[in-house]
Amino acid sequence: MEDVIIIGGGVCGCSLLYELSRYKIKTLLLEKENDVADGTSKANSAIVHAGYDPAPGAKMARYNVEGNSLIGQLCADLDIMYKKTGSLVVGFDEVDRKSIEKLYVKGNKNGVPGLRIIEGEELFTMEPALSRDIICALYAPTAGVIAPWEFAIAQAECAVKGGAKIEFNAEVAGIKKENEYFVVNTKKGEFTARFVVNAAGVNSDIVSEMADEKFFTIQPKRGEYYILDTTEAHLVNMIVFPCPSKLGKGVLVAPTIHGNIIVGPDSTDCPRESTGSTADGLEYVAKNALRCVPSVNLRASIRNFSGIRADAGLEDFIVGESKGTPGFFNIAGIKSPGLTASAAIAKDVSGMLLDKGLDSTPNPDFVAKRKVTRFKYLSDEEKREAIKRNPLYGAIVCRCETVTEGEIVDALNRVLPPRSLDAVKRRCATGMGRCQGGFCGPRVLDLIAKYANISQMDIPQDREGMYIITGKTKGKRAGL
Ligand SMILES: Cc1cc2nc3c(=O)[nH]c(=O)nc-3n(C[C@H](O)[C@H](O)[C@H](O)COP(=O)(O)OP(=O)(O)OC[C@H]3O[C@@H](n4cnc5c(N)ncnc54)[C@H](O)[C@@H]3O)c2cc1C
Incomplete structure (x- = not known):
């Protein structure tokens, strides 16, 4: 019997696996695919957000800002490619200026360091490729870019070296609570544990319903992208966002950690795991990217891809113990900025599990660091x-x-x-x-x-x- 079963090996599941491996806790992660980071965690904008977007007071705001502050040290320890580039949210008119001022206030309430509203000469010196129709921007120096899949892989590798276990190709199909423990049913057989954590991404509502009353539904939302060749690397130094809208943070133009330029995403409702690209989606992305950065050369595109947001229709993440099923925890509805927030979520959920009586004795085999040759x-x-x-x-x-x-x-x-x-x-x-x-x-x-x-x-x-x-x-x- 395990102490904890984590369902889903995305960045949230892997961060929790790593965090729990600090203690003498028997943890098993069940992943339906043949690798970790094979869901949304491999297909996103790869931005470490500063934290001015989420509503002050929401868990999302706290996790975003805390996750951002944890990521530098974690990436140094785990040898993950990461760069603090800074970001700009740009505005074209007085309506945009108002929303930038609102973001500035929200960001300060959330505790985001170093925010400034900039304009004119300073703005175009910082980012010469910006459209000259832009009148001002919110500058956030703590935003950055990362290799998102590596963030999950590195944490999973260290956790497994420290004694945690992962079963691949083990899609969870049912969960039963029997007395004081859970029986988790997969294609690979049954596994038992005192606690279960649902980190199943776009399927987190389905997994939640296996153990609990239905209380949220995921509406998957696809975001499509262009990746431009490294020949375009000079285009922008920072992450350039338009003002956010109901559809989210909008189409960004940003450097990637590997020296490419990423352009996207849009946001459209889609079936679960429908990760194709569409002509309409890419046209929308192109039009909006060119508005902020007119010299984006989409002919240098080497790849299109899309990622699926796990949107529970809420302004916040669903993190914590189920009310109806004690011992069953959710890390669900983790849309953006989930990648940034993941380490902070993992710390919080690990604390909740320890509070429920798990052994907090340090694991003598804990592996905090790794090194790879690039x-x-x-x-x-x-x-x-x-x-x-x-x-x-x-x-x-x-x-x-x-x-x-x-x-x-x-x-x-x-x-x-x-x-x-x-x-x-x-x-x-x-x-x-x-x-x-x-x-x-x-x-x-x-x-x-x-x-x-x-x-x-x-x-x-x-x-x-x-x-x-x-x-x-x-x-x-x-x-x-
Ligand atoms: C277009 C887009 C752009 C984004 N940009 C950013 C960004 O720039 N910065 C940022 O911070 N965040 C961003 N995000 C959000 C971020 O990518 C996600 O919040 C994060 O990756 C979610 O991680 P997760 O572990 O919850 O889910 P996932 O990575 O989806 O992992 C869930 C895992 O569960 C597995 N699973 C599902 N069902 C089962 C089952 N029944 N049994 C076993 N395993 C199962 C899946 O195979 C998957 O591996 C973006 C998201 C999208 C879609």
């Missing part, structure tokens, strides 16, 4: 040293992103070894460049097969069933 970012001297240490760092596999065989083999040997092309991409950045894996894909497939000792035919692009190789064409022709 060859591309090493100095020439460090590169020479790395190749001397391990000649596989001298073999480039992904030429667009300069990813070496050594880094892929490192990832394949870590505690949560990737078993799909995209899982390697999320760990090493293979296939993230201009050719989108066209050249390195087969080589990565080969390496996964070799180190996992499986057939290439059993390796999906991402989720189970998305297989790339289905047979030998030449063999078939030759009748072999």
Whole structure:
């Protein structure tokens, strides 16, 4: 029997797994896919928000600002790519100026440090690519950009090294409370625990209803994006938002931590997990991005993608113990700024669980930190040293992103070894460049097969069933 079962291996589930691994607590995370960070946590704007958007007094506001302040140290400890770039919310007229002033007041109430309203010369010196129709902006120096999937993966890896467990391909289909413990039913069998935490993202309402009375419904909302080539990296230094509307924070233009430019998202109701892109959605994104930054070159797009918000129709997150089912906790309806807030949510929920009587003895095996090699970012001297240490760092596999065989083999040997092309991409950045894996894909497939000792035919692009190789064409022709 476990002390805690966490349902869902997004950034919220993984942050909680990491947080609980500080203590002598038996924790199991159940994830329906074959990797962590394979839901909304891999497909979002990747912004560490400053915290001026949420309503003062809401949990969302507290978690946002606290999460923002925790993220720098966490990223240093976990060796996650993160940069405090600052952000601008830009205004075109007096109506926008009023909403920027409101954001400024809200932000100060929420405790966001360093907010300023700027205009004129100062604004265009800070961000020369802005439209000259812009009259003012809210500057938030604590906003930043991060590799969101890495944030989840790193925390999960440390937690597992420290003794926590993860079951993949274990979709939760039912939850029963029997006396003092929960029985959680999955395709992989039954698991029992004293406490259950629902962190199932867009499915958090479905999972909640397995254990509790229905009290919220998720309306999934899709957001679509363009990713521009690194040739456009000079475009903006900061995250540029329009004024927020009923649809959310609006279409941003921002640098990514990997040196690309991200443009998006829109916001449209959609079925659960419907992550395609649409012509209408992308047209809306393009039109709105060009309004703020007229020189955005969408012809340099190397990828479109979309992510799904878990929108419970509320102005706040649903975090805490269920009233009807003691011992069952929700981290649900975690739309934006959930990525930013996740570490603060995890600390809070971990505190709630400890208050319910879990053992708060420190875990002597707790793994707080990890270190990974990113060859591309090493100095020439460090590169020479790395190749001397391990000649596989001298073999480039992904030429667009300069990813070496050594880094892929490192990832394949870590505690949560990737078993799909995209899982390697999320760990090493293979296939993230201009050719989108066209050249390195087969080589990565080969390496996964070799180190996992499986057939290439059993390796999906991402989720189970998305297989790339289905047979030998030449063999078939030759009748072999
Ligand atoms: C378009 C868009 C832009 C965003 N931009 C930002 C941003 O810039 N900054 C920011 O802070 N936030 C942003 N967010 C919000 C942020 O991405 C989310 O709040 C965060 O990723 C939610 O994490 P999660 O762990 O709750 O959910 P998820 O990452 O979706 O994880 C839930 C997990 O549960 C699993 N699961 C589902 N059902 C079951 C089941 N029955 N059994 C087992 N497992 C199950 C799923 O497979 C998934 O892995 C954005 C979101 C979107 C959609």
